[in-house]
Amino acid sequence: MSDTAQRLLRLLSLLQTPRDWSGPELAERLGVTARTVRNDVDRLRGLGYPVEGIRGVTGGYRLGAGAELPPLLLDDDEAVAVAVGLRVGATQGAVTGIEEAALRALTKLEQMLPSRLRRRVSGLHTYLVPLPHVGPRADADTLTAIAAASRDHERLRFDYAGHDGSTGRREVEPHRLAHSRGRWYLVGWDVARSDWRTFRVDRLRLLTPNGPRFTPREHPGGDLAGHVATGLATATWQCRARVTVRAPAEHVRDRLPSGVRVEPLGDDACVAEVGSDTPQMLACYLGMLGADFEVTGPPELVAEIRALAGRYRRAVPEGAP
Structure with missing residues (x-):
């Protein structure tokens, strides 16, 4: 050359x-x-x-960007990262409709890799066990349409199925797409409810055409990732409680899902806003915090903790070592 x-x-x-x-x-x-x-x-x-x-x-x-941009130049690490990403997209991604395209792109890329990089990528493919994606997938066209509406500041109209089985029509100012635990979420301003909401993309069916244009809003606090994490951690809770824990806040945060709110009360105590599907499950989770705690409600949780405490006492006979 x-x-x-x-x-x-x-x-x-x-x-x-x-x-x-x-x-x-x-x-x-x-x-x-x-x-x-x-x-x-x-x-x-x-x-x-x-x-x-x-x-x-x-x-x-x-x-600049061009309609017919020639092939990109990738350094070694970039080429390996792209190859691994394409392999994941082709075998275990959470988006439908891209598997074949990802596999075609991966084949082309591997043919052009020098031998030293082909060995690295081959080693990863050989010793990685791809577990198939479990659960609902988002449609690629739907994700593209949501992203385009967010970019162009156009309202979205869609039918939505809630986690409780109810269905309804929503009109939303789309803000961002988020991906967590194998699922895609739309974060946006719900016009009818005048509040921020998070929607699972696999549960919505877009309607056309889009709604009118809107002026983008600033997300409160600026912590979009924290907002989504909190929503995912608490959205389906049927039993909720505000619990005082006799332990430092960091000790409690390490034992709770990300997004659960924990407020310090000095150095050796904190308040946690916890929840679960049932009072029985929440009572068990609280027992795994590894610290003393105080619960004043709801009544069904208090009753379950009393029953569980009695069950544990009876599990150990008197005089047992």
Whole structure:
């Protein structure tokens, strides 16, 4: 390969990073003059690469988006990451309709990998046991439509089936898509309820056309991940309680699902807002906190804890070591 060709590949690799490069920066990286950089940029443009030039003190070069962008250059770690991601998408992803496309792309990529990388990827595939995805999957077209409406600030209208089996029509200002525990969620502003809501994508059926455009809202607190985690941890609870635990907050947080609210009460106590499907399950979970706790309600939880305490006392005969 000629020096010019090698330099062009190196220049293209630099331009694919998400930043602007000044002419002097590129010249220093490539060990050439600024004039050579300008000539090389013109060569890349002639080959079909949309290299944008921005004038001014803060200007520079960047690789723009194009309808027919030639193949990307990937370094070793990027190539392995893409190969692994495609394998997961082809065998155990949570999105329907992409398995065949992911497998085709993986085949093409592996054919172009140098032998040293092909061995790394082959080793991962050989010794990874792909467990099939369990549970509902989201449709790729639905995810794409939601993402497009979020980008274009258009309301979504859809029929939605709740976890309790009820169905209803919703109109939502879409904010973000989130993925957790193998499921996809839409986070948005529910117009009728005037509040933020989280919806499982596999439970909604989009209606067309979309609703009117809207002005995007700022999510309260800015912690979208925390909002989704809290919603997922608490959405289906049928029994809820506010419990005082005689242990540091960090001790309790480590033993509860992420998203459960725990408020410190000094160094050696805290209050946890906990819940579960039934009072029986919640009573057992509280016993696994590894600390003393106080419960004042609801009455069915108090009754269950008393019954469980008596059962444990009777389980150990008097005089047992």
